[in-house]
Amino acid sequence: MKINPQSRDDLSAQIAKAIKDAIIQGDLIVDARLPSEAELCAQFQVSRPTVREALKRLAAQSLIRTQRGATGGAFVNRLNFKDAYAQHITTSTLLLSMNAVSFETACEARYALERACAPLAAHRRKAEHLAIMQAEIQHQSQPDLSDAAFCASDVAFHRALVDAAANPVLSYQLAGAVEAMQPLMNIVTFSARDRAKIIALHIRIADAIAAGNGLAADSGLVQLEQETLFLAKTIFDARSA
Template sequence: MEKLTLGAEGELPIRIAEGIREAIVEGRLIVDERLPSEQELAETFGVSRPTVREALKRLAAQSLIRTQRGATGGAFVNRLSYDEAREQQVTTSTLLLSMNAVDFETACEARYALERACVPFAADRRGPDHLAAMRAEIFRQGQPGLSDEGFCASDVAFHRALVDAAGNPVLSYQLAGAVEAMQPLMNMITFSARSREWIVALHTAIADAVEVSDAPRAEAALAELSVYTVALARDIRAARQKRDGG
């Protein structure tokens, strides 16, 4: 961590946070290690204490550090859990999709390609809790009084259970953005025209195959769901263009 002498004042907290983050990633600052005091950091970086405080707030928002009060308090390197990182991944992916206007086909292609990578592991490692979670969502999706919002939420929960069944937290983290950010986007576009019965049938086929460890059959059902989703979106877009005289 070196003294910062360049850059606008507003950039300094960002650069300080990046410097501390780099030290954590490289292992120069380890989990549960106490960071230098605000005054010591201010002297190290050649900035004011409020600037350091703002940098620490940024790191805390990323769950990279935690603060404790009292005589033995201060800022400490946090042990970032996969669950915490997962939520950040979902938020970032959602922002990227909305801000960059990613087209439906691109999002769908990425989302299903990534999920298919989990299927062989899920078929081999699924536990009773994963199967129970998938079956519960299938049952929920079949209820006639379920709202569109409820069906969308259940759809996401079903696919999250399938991904988690792979038993690989790294894959679950990487797929969080694909499933939990892209799936709502796809749901918003297709919910008005899709067949709940057909989706429930495909979800059932996936769960049945995973339960008997038949990865090829589960992959085939997931691929069929992908084809159906893309075709549905194209039909909806064509109908809108025709309606609008495009």
Template sequence: MYDNVVTEGIGKQIANQLRQAILDGRLRANERLPTEAELAERFAVSRPTIREALKHLAAQNLIRSRRGASGGTFVKEPSDAEAQQSLTSAMTLLVSMGKFSSQEIDEARLELERLCCRLAIKRVQKEQLDAMAAEVELQRSDIDDQDFCASDVRFHRALVDATGNAVLQYLMCAVIEALQPLSNMIVFRFRERDRIVAQHQRILEAMKSSDEAAALDALDDQLSYLREQYVKAQEWRAEHRKIDKKE
């Protein structure tokens, strides 16, 4: 089932082999792993080395331990929230490292959210419409920038939820929960709140009337507008860096 390991860093190598077995489906969710003694015999290493390997897997949230007669170490089945948080954290890290250009981010968000919009038009439920309407009302009130940005995220989250597609809901976590907040942090000084609210209202009304063309038009308008503000924000930041260097 596993390859032999003979070089240094054995604990980590064993962890990698067990991790690959989990990813390949050879070890399934909630399946009990062999005991430390059994694993030590299989890999021809000491039990402390096996414990080191298991610590690596636990740190990756891949296994869990249970005490008692029916206890042991089991492959962990991640919850939806844990899986989404993992994806969001990875995307946030990659963006902070400059792995994606702003053009790539804009293009991905536009195409993915347009797809969500088309599905949501056909499947939206009253609870999602109510959630979107509540966010629009909140955005019209006197809230600070942080709360406005959070409401913006929740509005688009409701739109994605309206697709009724679990795969899209999972994938869009990286867009809605990671990329969108990062973009908001950059453009909030330059965007006009009233314009964002009006665009959200147009999307909401189109969803209510099942008008796909109007919904896509409003969504395109918003993302195009935000792209323009993003460019302005970047130019402003570049100019102020020059000024700071001179001083």
């Protein structure tokens, strides 16, 4: 790996980058053991706390895992979809909340991506996903549900729709768009009539997916997007008045 001159970057950041590059480049394969902290100290000519800070940076990105004991050490982690999901959702959520992204922009992105899944989902849906969608529709129909719980159920419904496309890459990329919308939706209060409209569209979409009709599912999503935008607009207008 490379050396570390007196640049303006932290030593720990430079060391982390060097190791990260080695992983990306394939010089360090999955489950490979990194040199021990003492060896890394010698290699980079820095102290142990500095090396440790670098390793913690990598651990925070799930790039490595550490293990104590005699045969312990730092190992290149196999990045799994579950960890990547969690990170992606966190980043997406913060990105939206910190950058004043308009509701319209986020909504447009979400439905554009979801519609991309519809034909695949209609073609490949398994009983498992249909069951989740039905269950969430049932759940949403309970009149004493809080707005937050309604939103959470909405997200679960859409996640099942995305997962029905049976493409893990698609599910991963969409997780950010779908889940990150939840905080934005939580400011909306739904009247009983609003909920009924949304549930009706969910039923229509679920039926279309079950029937293998991608076009109908797509049209349902389009209407759902319009309904969502209309709802949000009503709320915002009322608030600013």
